[in-house]
Amino acid sequence: MHDDELTASEREALRALPREASPSDLLEERTLQALVGRGLVRSRRRLPGAMAWMGAVAACLVFFVAGFGVGMRRAERPADESTFSPSATEGLAEQRPGSTLTQGAGEQTQPAAGEHRGLPAGAAMDTAGGLALTSTPANQKQRTQVVVWF
Amino acid sequence: MNPQPGIPSSDRELAEAVLRGGEERAFRALYRRHSPRVYQLALRLLGGDVREAEDVTQETWLRAIGGLERFRWEAAFGTWLGRIAVHVAKDALRRRGRGREDLWDPELEFETTEPIPAHSAAERLATRIDLERAIALLPDGYRAVLVLHDVEGWPHQSIASELDISVGTSKSQLHRARRSLRALLVPAAEEPA
Numbered sequence: 001m002h003d004d005e006l007t008a009s010e011r012e013a014l015r016a017l018p019r020e021a022s023p024s025d026l027l028e029e030r031t032l033q034a035l036v037g038r039g040l041v042r043s044r045r046r047l048p049g050a051m052a053w054m055g056a057v058a059a060c061l062v063f064f065v066a067g068f069g070v071g072m073r074r075a076e077r078p079a080d081e082s083t084f085s086p087s088a089t090e091g092l093a094e095q096r097p098g099s100t101l102t103q104g105a106g107e108q109t110q111p112a113a114g115e116h117r118g119l120p121a122g123a124a125m126d127t128a129g130g131l132a133l134t135s136t137p138a139n140q141k142q143r144t145q146v147v148v149w150f
Numbered sequence: 151m152n153p154q155p156g157i158p159s160s161d162r163e164l165a166e167a168v169l170r171g172g173e174e175r176a177f178r179a180l181y182r183r184h185s186p187r188v189y190q191l192a193l194r195l196l197g198g199d200v201r202e203a204e205d206v207t208q209e210t211w212l213r214a215i216g217g218l219e220r221f222r223w224e225a226a227f228g229t230w231l232g233r234i235a236v237h238v239a240k241d242a243l244r245r246r247g248r249g250r251e252d253l254w255d256p257e258l259e260f261e262t263t264e265p266i267p268a269h270s271a272a273e274r275l276a277t278r279i280d281l282e283r284a285i286a287l288l289p290d291g292y293r294a295v296l297v298l299h300d301v302e303g304w305p306h307q308s309i310a311s312e313l314d315i316s317v318g319t320s321k322s323q324l325h326r327a328r329r330s331l332r333a334l335l336v337p338a339a340e341e342p343a
Binding site for chain 2: 004006010011013014015017018019020021022023024027028030031032034035038039040041042043044
């Protein structure tokens, strides 16, 4: 009935046609989102991202509160307690009365990074780090304490 | 089971991962493995319409993943996917505005107009392009049967089942498709002066 068969070359030409073609990359994402929308596939991007952000915010809050607490505790410590780190830079110098000259002398050690000590009364606090100067009245032997922190 | 990149997993393992855990990576692996074939089949059935072929490909995956629970693995996953693609493409062809009767109407005759000039046999690539163009020019019904039978190798029984036509209609449509295709591919030497 149907004698219109393919010739060998026709059959070969048709069978040789490519069986694959690459669709656009957008199609993959589009298809995935459609499946996610139907609840058939779980997207691994959405949930971990939200959780990661929440975790980061929580970690920041914890570090902030902890750092604030440490800073407040250190600021409240009296100056003559043995909280002075031996690594702090400190010097004592005797001066003539009236002089506010300061100089560092004696043992000097570098404070640990980020460490600072409570200052003696009358000292000015430089939050950026620096020298704190004190002077005693002229009728007293002057002792000038130099505290350096970083 | 979590498929790892670079570690080949079987279709069944990947499908199980999608079905049980909705794993995105498992789906992507399945998609990248089978979509090129599904897309090419859809593209050819739809006469080269890229947008429609992409829609058919997407819908094929939606139906496949949605029906994974019912798939009994009696055939290869790719074969099953191909059948879904043909079914979806058939629906797309019908939505093009033609009724079922028109698509595979035994009385429908395709009147060829200008044949596509053929290149010499040595230019294989050009010949293949001409053949693709000629197939795309066929009526939807002719094209579907010819692609499934002569390109994909489907038997008439399967074609009839998927296209919801009789085996006789499938055979007659194929006969007409081949005749039309030959008319479109008249070699340059045989063209009337």
